[in-house]
Amino acid sequence: MHADLPNPNSTTAPAYDRTTLDDQANQLVAAVDDALRASSYRDPSPLPAIGPTPPVPQPGRPPMSQRATDISGITTAIGIASLPVSLGASAIMWTAGQVDPLVIGILLGAPVALALALSRVFKSAKEAAAAAPAEQHHHYNGTVIQDQRSINTQTRGVWASTRNQLPR
Numbered sequence: 001m002h003a004d005l006p007n008p009n010s011t012t013a014p015a016y017d018r019t020t021l022d023d024q025a026n027q028l029v030a031a032v033d034d035a036l037r038a039s040s041y042r043d044p045s046p047l048p049a050i051g052p053t054p055p056v057p058q059p060g061r062p063p064m065s066q067r068a069t070d071i072s073g074i075t076t077a078i079g080i081a082s083l084p085v086s087l088g089a090s091a092i093m094w095t096a097g098q099v100d101p102l103v104i105g106i107l108l109g110a111p112v113a114l115a116l117a118l119s120r121v122f123k124s125a126k127e128a129a130a131a132a133p134a135e136q137h138h139h140y141n142g143t144v145i146q147d148q149r150s151i152n153t154q155t156r157g158v159w160a161s162t163r164n165q166l167p168r
Helices: 018-039 066-096 101-131
Strands: 152-156 161-165
């Protein structure tokens, strides 16, 4: 399966000339350069100042949906909020030397449970605010008359005709 490699210390090992090895290395580098040059091309012409141009990555957060942005912000806030708790737990374990894992689990689980509960409360409040009808403002110029009387509606016949009239 494996070919026997020659022993470099043996007198029967083939002698390699340094110039031959350098030539082979140069050929390999040239072949790699040639392969890279053939598979990629960058257009050096400038992009048009007016008209359709390709999108350019912007600094900051990558483009994503509003929901993904909200979740990303919540996750970041929870991660930052858990840092003091984690540092405190590490200090307790280091000073105590031996701590019950159940106690540590309860201490570290409480902030996470609180954060999840708060996120659910905020989510339900946001959904409730989105479900509420938008506030409407009407501005009129001139005389406005509001009639609060009910309208009588009568529909009769096969070919129905509806006439909405105010009672007299």
